[in-house]
Amino acid sequence: MAYIELGNESPGVGGLMEYRPETGRTLSRLAETLLRDEETISHPDNTLTRGERELIATYVSSLNACKFCSTSHAAFAAAQLPGGAQTVADTCGDLGSAPVSDKLKALLRIAGAVQQGGKAVTAEDVAAARATGATDLEIHDTVLIAAAFCMYNRYVDGLGTWAPDDPAGYEQAAQRIVAEGYMSRYAETAGA
Template sequence: MPHISLEDHLPGITGLLEYRKDSAQPIRELTQLLLRGPSTLTEGERELIATIVSHGNECKFCTTAHTAAADKLLGEYETTQAIKKDIESAPVNEKMKALLVIAKQVQQSGKNVTAAAVGRAKDAGATDIEIHDTVLIAALFCLYNRYVDGLSTRLPDTSDYFNTLAERLVTNGYTRLPQGYDHLKKN
């Protein structure tokens, strides 16, 4: 049960973002820029960063949501499962492995990011902006994970919700739907 009164039809982060639309707007814009804006990292790769951080923080809502979004963007399900088990054996390139390691270090503490991890990423071809954006995405998802779990938001009634959410994230990104979310209310 959530610690504050939230709309029953809006589980997880969506309910929180609707609760305070004024504070939600800037973080929605930052998330849209980082995960859907121009980048040399694909949208799927950026969703992998969100997934690995949320998984490490044990945030069930965010892990499931971003796993579903990454799966949809990548067109398969194996990669997300593999990175959650073992980054080093996952079917991603060396640059992505190195960036995911940095993301996991950020998830544990920003001070855990090592020069060796950054050097590995650079040696694998990561640019300074890719390293920057990886750290910022990881830090942003730590915020989201703590926001969702800190207010004890509820999970959706069915796992189908995450497929619908993934479709919305792929199609509309992280911006608020112009019509809002009343269409999600049960009749």
């Protein structure tokens, strides 16, 4: 049960977005832009896939111990990454031996530094990412995804929302997000 009366029984951020659709729409649009937007994904300076972007969100959410966000975005990442759930689990469990590229490891290290605090990111972290082929756009987007997910995690946990234990619900949500995106809940709402 959330700390405030939401007027709905939806878990996690979904319940908060139903409670305040004015802010929910904006937060959904931000997630759509950072994690799925075709213009972002197809930019010439970007090679990060939707699955890799979801993995960044998952990694930060797991560092923040946000059950709802880490579990839901783990399902979203798994649905879009080679190796699926095992890749996600291995990456969040031990980044050093994760079955992802050196570039993604370097970007995840930056994301982990952002999770600690913006000033924890160093010029050396950025240089290490560049040395693996990361572009300025990919570094930018990694920092923004990490910062945004610190906000989402604190929003979800700061209002005491609930997270389902059954993985089937997260897998269903992953199918919807992969197919329709984060703005699908607002598709019938004016101004979406």
